[in-house]
Every structure is written in C-alpha cells, then in structure tokens.
Amino acid sequence: MQRITFGTSGWRGIMCEDFIFENVKVVTQAIADNVKASGEARKGIIVGYDSRFMGESFAREAARVLTGAGITTYLCIRDTPTPVIAFEILRRGTAGAINFTASHNPPEYNGIKFSPSWGGPALPQTTTDIENRANEMAGEICYTECSIDEAMQKGLLVEIDPMQAYLEDLATKVDFAAIAKLGTIAVNPLYGTARGYLAEPLKAHGVKVVQMNANRDPYFGGFPPEPSEKYIQDFIRLVQQDPSISLGIATDGDADRFGIVDSDGSFIEPNYIIALLLDYLVRVKGMTGGVGRSVATSHLVDAVAKLHGIEVFETPVGFKFIGELISQDKIIIGGEESAGLTIKGHVPEKDGILACLLVAEMVAREGKPVRALLEQLYEKVGRYLTKRVNITLSPELEEVFPERIAATPAGFAGVSVKQKVTVDGNKFILEDGSWLLFRKSGTEPVVRLYAEASNEARLQALLEAGREFIVGKA
Structure with a gap:
C-alpha cells in the first residue's frame, strides 16, 4: 500500500492504482478507530459518494467495514x-461522514473525505491521526466486514436520501419568490451530484429553467467537473446564444463549488462573487458578523468589509479553516478564490448549490446583471483584479526554492514590499496595496503564483515579476 496522505480535502488517488478496495477498507477502519477514540462512535457515521465510477461500490465496502466495527452506518x-452530507451530519447528530469524492478532479480520480461531527472538513489534527492509523495498518488485514444483509438485519445499516430535508432547509435561506421574477436561468450540474438540487427547486417555485449536462456521466463529458471558464465553454455559449437567459449557474462534481455566467455570457470569477455576496448580505439582508477568506482570496473582500465596518479573518488555504469560523458563528460569509463559500447559519462546508441560488436572488432583487453590480461595487471601494498562474519547477529550481522563497525582496515591479504574510505560503503586500502570493504544491513540482492589482497592466507586471523571482530572468 502506498502511503496514505490527506490533503486539503481528504485522501485522493487514481483508481486502480492507489485508490483500490483494499486501501479504501484500511482508511475506513482508520476512520472507525479515530471515531471510537473520540467517544462518538455510538452516534453512527454517514457514508456518501459522488457521481464517479464505482461510487456506490466503494460506499458499500466502507459500510461493511464500519458495521463490522459495530458502528451504525447511514448509507x-x-x-x-x-454540502448535503454536511447538512445531514448536523441534522442527524452523527459522529461524522465518509464521502467518496474527488470533487473537481479529472474522472480517473476518486477520494475519501472525512467530516467529523461538527460538519466541516476534518481539521489537520484529525486527518493526521487517520493517516497515522492507516499507514500503521499497511499490508495487514486489520478490519472485520459485515455483509450488507446482516448489517441491515442487525439495524446497523440504514439507507437514507437526505435531499428533501436539505431542500426544505434551503428554502428558508433563499428567496425563491424573488428569483421567480428573474426570468430564465441556465443550470449546469456538470453531470455531478447537483442533479435535482438546482433545476427542480427552481421549477417548483415557478422559475423557467434551461438545463444542460444534467445526466450522470462518470467521464464528465471528457473534462474535469470544474465550473471554471476553461471547462464550461459549452455552457457559456448556451447563455450567449439565448437572450432570454438572465443568469447561468453551475456546480462541480460534488456540488461544493460554483460557477457564475452573467446574462451576456461573461464568466464571473469566484473572487468577485464572494465580495458581491458579502455586500448584499450586509446591505440588503441585514446580516451581521465578520467575513472569512483564505490568504489567496481577493482583497476586494477586505474593501467591502471596511466599507461596512466588519472584521476580516484571513485563513490558510483549505475550507476547513473557514468552516471552523462558521461553526463558531464568527462570520457572515466565508469564501475561497477556488469557488467555495458558505454563510452564517448554514453548514460549515462550502456549498455550490447555496452559492448559485444566492447569486440568483441577488441579481433578481437588485435588478441588475452581475457585471453591473460589480462595477457599482468598484465605484464604492475601488477596482481589484486577481489572477493565478502555475509555475513548473525544474529539479534544480525545486532544490533551491525553499532558500529563494525565504528571502524578502525589496519590491516587485517597482513597488516596495510593505509586509510579508506567512499564513500559508509567502504573501508579499506592496506599498500600493497590490500583492503576490507564492504557494508550493504538496503533490507536484509546481508553485502557485497569485497576484492582485488595481488594473490589468499592473497585474501583468506583478505576475511577470513574480515569475522572475522564482525562475530568474529569461
């Protein structure tokens, strides 16, 4: 067995290579042992899966191991x-959930994500314990399996569908009556788990819906199931070609990320959606509290927070840290530039379904397209443009990278460094308010470079200066 390592959202691997039944059983047993050690095993564990190949089979094998360990399993x-699994953890009061998902990764991947009883993604101390337990079991038959029929007869296995309870709760947080006045909405679940969670509730509330990619396809149409501009060109064309469409909303494979297409077919970056929704939730819905964002997320969020006099919490990358702020009731909204967000009173997990519907509500109640709302916000707080690029490191550059990134340069692109932030990676804030962030990938020889500035020319200059800082002059 290859070493099990949990990343920002669980353990992921390529199916038939490291993501195989035997490894899944070992990791499941490690989770069972972790939950038993926490004293919460009597509460049971939910097991779910996304729309990838063999999701049902992996889930059933996990259920056999859990019930073999004497833990009630809700399959x-x-x-x-x-996000629906997170909701069900809180609704049922379980010890947590095992979710078979690789989120937005390509179809050859699958993964195990564990969420403990507070409903958010497991924090590092939990995942480290699970890692250690799993890796100590390598090569051993360390679990007892119970057949599905026997588990059901013993009352240890209960089959569930949490859809209706989640949708009923969602209706208390989204103004569907306002959305119904918007006109046609285009919906794209990207062949994933949001099928039935977006189009159907909208239709039930009188909204006209145009839908695509709404069948289950483990190949995800030949692309990673990520609602980014690169992978939803068919959806963008649909919105562009139909003048009756007021908004396009999309989710990724497990529906925890969102993608927004404006009425003219413009793709709106998630950074800007987080800031727009913060402003909307405070100004229109009267919500109070702080705001949480990852270190890589736009400071447009900070500008909106300053406008409304609210506190900003900056976190490492990984939604578990924002989820923790939600569970502590410290923030109105928390978000990441990678298209994850949730709000106060909701699950401490990113929810692409909720995000899409809140944007639809905002556009309907404000009576303007998303881009017009963004320009309106810029007039109040200034313009912020953000971009991320990946820099591939040669073996030589990878060897010297730690020493190079440890240095603090005098400045970038002619502007002095004002502050260095090391919450996650190395972030350099410049005197003019622009910034760069360098984060090394934990799985490949790649540095993720983020930059933000007030105009396109300045942004490109920062990206070039950042690249030069890492690889040297061309």
Whole structure:
C-alpha cells in the first residue's frame, strides 16, 4: 500500500492504482478507530459518494467495514452533494461522514473525505491521526466486514436520501419568490451530484429553467467537473446564444463549488462573487458578523468589509479553516478564490448549490446583471483584479526554492514590499496595496503564483515579476 496522505480535502488517488478496495477498507477502519477514540462512535457515521465510477461500490465496502466495527452506518442511496452530507451530519447528530469524492478532479480520480461531527472538513489534527492509523495498518488485514444483509438485519445499516430535508432547509435561506421574477436561468450540474438540487427547486417555485449536462456521466463529458471558464465553454455559449437567459449557474462534481455566467455570457470569477455576496448580505439582508477568506482570496473582500465596518479573518488555504469560523458563528460569509463559500447559519462546508441560488436572488432583487453590480461595487471601494498562474519547477529550481522563497525582496515591479504574510505560503503586500502570493504544491513540482492589482497592466507586471523571482530572468 502506498502511503496514505490527506490533503486539503481528504485522501485522493487514481483508481486502480492507489485508490483500490483494499486501501479504501484500511482508511475506513482508520476512520472507525479515530471515531471510537473520540467517544462518538455510538452516534453512527454517514457514508456518501459522488457521481464517479464505482461510487456506490466503494460506499458499500466502507459500510461493511464500519458495521463490522459495530458502528451504525447511514448509507446514501444515490450520489449526494458534499454540502448535503454536511447538512445531514448536523441534522442527524452523527459522529461524522465518509464521502467518496474527488470533487473537481479529472474522472480517473476518486477520494475519501472525512467530516467529523461538527460538519466541516476534518481539521489537520484529525486527518493526521487517520493517516497515522492507516499507514500503521499497511499490508495487514486489520478490519472485520459485515455483509450488507446482516448489517441491515442487525439495524446497523440504514439507507437514507437526505435531499428533501436539505431542500426544505434551503428554502428558508433563499428567496425563491424573488428569483421567480428573474426570468430564465441556465443550470449546469456538470453531470455531478447537483442533479435535482438546482433545476427542480427552481421549477417548483415557478422559475423557467434551461438545463444542460444534467445526466450522470462518470467521464464528465471528457473534462474535469470544474465550473471554471476553461471547462464550461459549452455552457457559456448556451447563455450567449439565448437572450432570454438572465443568469447561468453551475456546480462541480460534488456540488461544493460554483460557477457564475452573467446574462451576456461573461464568466464571473469566484473572487468577485464572494465580495458581491458579502455586500448584499450586509446591505440588503441585514446580516451581521465578520467575513472569512483564505490568504489567496481577493482583497476586494477586505474593501467591502471596511466599507461596512466588519472584521476580516484571513485563513490558510483549505475550507476547513473557514468552516471552523462558521461553526463558531464568527462570520457572515466565508469564501475561497477556488469557488467555495458558505454563510452564517448554514453548514460549515462550502456549498455550490447555496452559492448559485444566492447569486440568483441577488441579481433578481437588485435588478441588475452581475457585471453591473460589480462595477457599482468598484465605484464604492475601488477596482481589484486577481489572477493565478502555475509555475513548473525544474529539479534544480525545486532544490533551491525553499532558500529563494525565504528571502524578502525589496519590491516587485517597482513597488516596495510593505509586509510579508506567512499564513500559508509567502504573501508579499506592496506599498500600493497590490500583492503576490507564492504557494508550493504538496503533490507536484509546481508553485502557485497569485497576484492582485488595481488594473490589468499592473497585474501583468506583478505576475511577470513574480515569475522572475522564482525562475530568474529569461
């Protein structure tokens, strides 16, 4: 067995290579042992899966191991969104959930994500314990399996579908009556778990819906199931070609990320959506509290927070840290530039379904397209443009990278460094308010370079200066 390593959202691997039944059983047993050690095993564990190959089979094998360990297991009867599983943890009061998902990764991947009893993604101390337990079991038969029939007869296995309870709760947080006045909405679940969670509730509230990619396809149409501009060109064309469409909303494979397409077919970066929704939730819905964002997320969020006099919490990358702020009731909204967000009173997990519907509500109640709302916000707080690029390191550059990134340069692109932030990676804030962030990938020889500035020319200059800082002059 290859070493099990949990990243920002669980353990992921390529199916038939490291993601195989035997390894899944070992990791499941490690989770069972972790939950028993926490004293919460009597509460039971939910097991869910996304729309990838063999999701049901992996889930059933996990259920056999859990019930073999004497833990009551609530097994989802269909592929289920990650935020819905988080909701069900809290609703049922379980010890947590095992979710078979690789989120937005290509179809050859699958993964195990564990969420403990507070409903958010497991924090590092939990995942480290699970890692250690799993890796200590390598090569051993360390679990007892119970057949599905026997587990059901003993009352240890209960089949569930949490859809209806989640949708009923969602209706208390989203103004569907306002959305119904918007006109046609285009919906794209990207062949994933949001099928039935977006189009159907909208239709039930009188909204006209145009839908695409709404069948289950483990190949995800030949692309990673990521609602980014690169992978939803068919959806963008649909919105561009139909003048009746007021908004396009999309989710990723497990429905925890969102993608927004404006009425003219413009793709709106998640950074800007987080800031727009913060402003909307405070100004229109009267919500109070702080705001949480990852270190890589736009400071447009900070500008909106300053406008409304609220506190900003900057976190490492990984939604578990924002989820923790939600569970502590410290923030109105928390978000990441990678298209994850949630709000106060909701699950401490990113929810692409909720995000899409809140944007639809905002556009409907404000009576303007998303881009017009963004320009309106810029007039109040200034313009912020953000971009991320990946820099591939040669073996030589990878060897010297730690020493190079440890240095603090005098400045970038002619502007002095004002502050260095090391919450996650190395972030250099410049005198003019622009910034760069360098984060080394934990799985490949790649540095993720983020930059933000007030105009396109300045942004490109920063990206070039950042690249030069890492690889040297061309």
